[in-house]
Amino acid sequence: MKLHWLSIGLLAALSQDAGAFQVKRETTTPRDKLQYGVHYFDQKINHFPDDELFSQSNLSYGTFKQRYYFDSSYYKPGGPVYFIGGVILENRYYGASYPFKTSTTDELLFLTTNQTIADNAHFAQNAVFPGVNGSLTAPNTPWIVYGGSLAGAQTAASIKVYGDILYGGIASSAPIKVNVGYPEWYNPIQKYAPQDCVARINKIVDNFDLLVAKNHTKAIKQFKAFFGLESLTDHRDFAAAIADPIGNPGFYHLNTWQELNWNSSYGSRDFFYFCGNVSDIDAPEEHTQVDYILANYTNGEPWTGLGNYANYVKRHTLPLCSSGDYNSNECWGTQNATAWASIENSSSRSYLYTSCIEQGAYISAPKEGPSLLSRVVDTDYEQQWCRWAFPPGKYNTVPDTPDVDAYNDFGAFNFTADRLAFIDGDQDVWNDLCYHSNFAPARTSTDLHPELLITGAGHHWDSYGILNVEAEPQFIREAHKWEVKTVKKWLRDFDQWKVSKKLG
Known part of the structure; x- marks a missing residue:
């Protein structure tokens, strides 16, 4: 034929x-x-x-x-x-x-x-x-x-x-083959991305998680302020926001590793531009000085790359929030239950629904090993959106957790x-x-x-x-x-x- x-x-x-x-x-x-x-x-x-x-x-x-x-x-x-x-x-x-x-x-x-x-x-x-x-x-x-x-x-x-x-x-x-949580999303980035960039982000994430574990509220607030995101009081929203250039739970704004493509008509090099900024060894002093501000919380060890990372987010990520209200649902704030309940017919709402009922694969931080996303982000972070977005109806109720068996069958x-x-x-x-x-x-x-x-x-x-x-x-x-x-x-x-x- x-x-x-x-x-x-x-x-x-x-x-x-x-x-x-x-x-x-x-x-x-x-x-x-x-x-x-x-x-x-x-x-x-x-x-x-x-x-x-x-x-x-x-x-x-x-x-x-x-x-x-x-x-x-x-x-x-x-x-x-x-x-x-x-x-x-x-x-x-x-x-x-x-x-x-x-x-x-x-x-x-x-x-x-x-x-x-x-x-x-x-x-x-x-x-x-x-x-x-x-x-x-x-x-x-x-x-x-x-x-x-x-x-x-x-x-x-x-x-x-x-x-x-x-x-x-x-x-x-x-x-x-899906699971409720999918921390493996970051594995190819962890393995194949420029390793100086990866190592710096891993260490910065570790240090932030240490602040959270020890409840150093003053230092946490100062850390968020470096990125211009002190309005994000929920630590998970903040963690997702600064992971935006890498990829995060929900709906990120920037082009990430997933948007790389061999065909320049479709792909974007934004991820490598981001990584190049984080690992810049010729950064201006005003950036590198930031690396030392929280060093007293890590036994005098600087947070290498923090100034570069924070500067990139302020220059390239924050402007994507046109309203300037970073804590709103259209930006990085996710805790407004009323906003999730809006019944506008959109692709993001349809995709969220199918994730909630049978697909799962919620992007979350790994429970062990190095991480590019703060460990404050777990599967319940996304599951709460399901509860808010889809209240029980007369004929249909969203399950408490995705029925991944139905999909995997x-x-x-x-x-x-x-x-x-x-x-x-x-x-x-x-x-x-x-x-x-x-x-x-x-x-x-x-x-x-x-x-x-x-x-x-x-x-x-x-x-x-x-x-x-x-x-x-x-x-x-x-x-x-x-x-x-x-x-x-x-x-x-x-x-x-x-x-x-x-x-x-």
């Missing part, structure tokens, strides 16, 4: 994500200039009307308008359909097309992994694409699903549960399905939840169950491509070639698969 396809993406802009899979276009319009029209599909609100959990709600029936975009410029009759998702997937998970615009706890009842992967299968079986002749519905047409990050996990679950409908999938940086580290490929990056902050986690068993790749770990790569770096694949960095280039080969192998067996399924 020739490699011609129709690409469908439930995302805001897919024009670059498939850049590695280039064939000759039928148009001369540059890819980055293409405009895709928006289309709508009548998606079911509830795919499980017989499930008691969902059927009790009076919101259980009907449909909503699910938004999608498609690119048919590569398509020729007989070709497969590539179903492309991403971390901004416009489905019920991220709220862009979620049917209920107030997002009360009851309405969020239908915001689950099972409902979302059922969306994918139902769409593949029923979607009609304007201007494309003939039926492209699954399973008579091979649908290949791709997703990165959370959409990668949804891809994996879609193929496992609906493998008789969706022919194959590539799950990139897909979190398949898809397979966790033993996740497998025919024609499901896993691809990860070894420097991804989320990798220890993924197929190639350091806690997972040894992996062996086969044609039906392929896997690849990209050396030196971060969070779903294979999602990004350029038109000239040969010009990509070598490990990204070879990952893209591997993905193409993998799918081509699957497609060669599609007709035999159809016969085995007794499809027309």
Whole structure:
């Protein structure tokens, strides 16, 4: 079967994500200039009307308008359909097309992994694409699903549960095994970031935690003032704020290690700029003097790099709070329960809900060993947001702690399905939840169950491509070639698969 396809993406802009899979276009319009029209599909609100959990709600029936975009410029009759998702997937998970615009706890009842992967299968079986002749519905047409990050996990679950409908999938940086807390988020930074910077931050965190443990209130207040954050009376809010350039629980403002990318069109070097400032050995005296102010609390040992660190936060982090009220919810203060209870329909609220009910993976400080985040931050810091944001409804109540077993029941580290490929990056902050986690068993790749770990790569770096694949960095280039080969192998067996399924 020739490699011609129709690409469908439930995302805001897919024009670059498939850049590695280039064939000759039928148009001369540059890819980055293409405009895709928006289309709508009548998606079911509830795919499980017989499930008691969902059927009790009076919101259980009907449909909503699910938004999608498609690119048919590569398509020729007989070709497969590539179903492309991403971390901004416009489905019920991220709220862009979620049917209920107030997002009360009851309405969020239908915001689950099972409902979302059922969306994918139902769409593949029923979607009609304007201007494309003939039926492209699954399973008579091979649908290949791709997703990165959370959409990668949804891809994996879609193929496992609906493998008789969706022919194959590539799950990139897909979190398949979650825990309530996830201190391992910092492990790649601890290991791979510039070590002079890491060592300085580790020591500063240790020293701050010592002040907290000994209740040195005057010194704590002075330490917060160095960063211009004395208004943050909750130590956890303060710890999260100064970790913003690294990455912190909740929603950080700066570009962090996770936002690094091999493709400069998408990535940011902010993290390395931050680290370069913290470890600057030629810093002005006004910065280095700060390192000695609290030395009497550490037996005369200076807090090396503190002045540089604090100056960076004041210059580059604090201005991101436009109101100047650092203790507000839109900045770094998280203790306003009323603000959390606001029912605005936004991607952050949808993501928080799914974390609260089944995904967990709350970023927290490690209980032992060096840390880039103060140890005052534990899992309850984020769990309290769940209690405030989602008060009990008539039909739906958020659990006291995420039901991670429901999420892990898809397979966790033993996740497998025919024609499901896993691809990860070894420097991804989320990798220890993924197929190639350091806690997972040894992996062996086969044609039906392929896997690849990209050396030196971060969070779903294979999602990004350029038109000239040969010009990509070598490990990204070879990952893209591997993905193409993998799918081509699957497609060669599609007709035999159809016969085995007794499809027309």
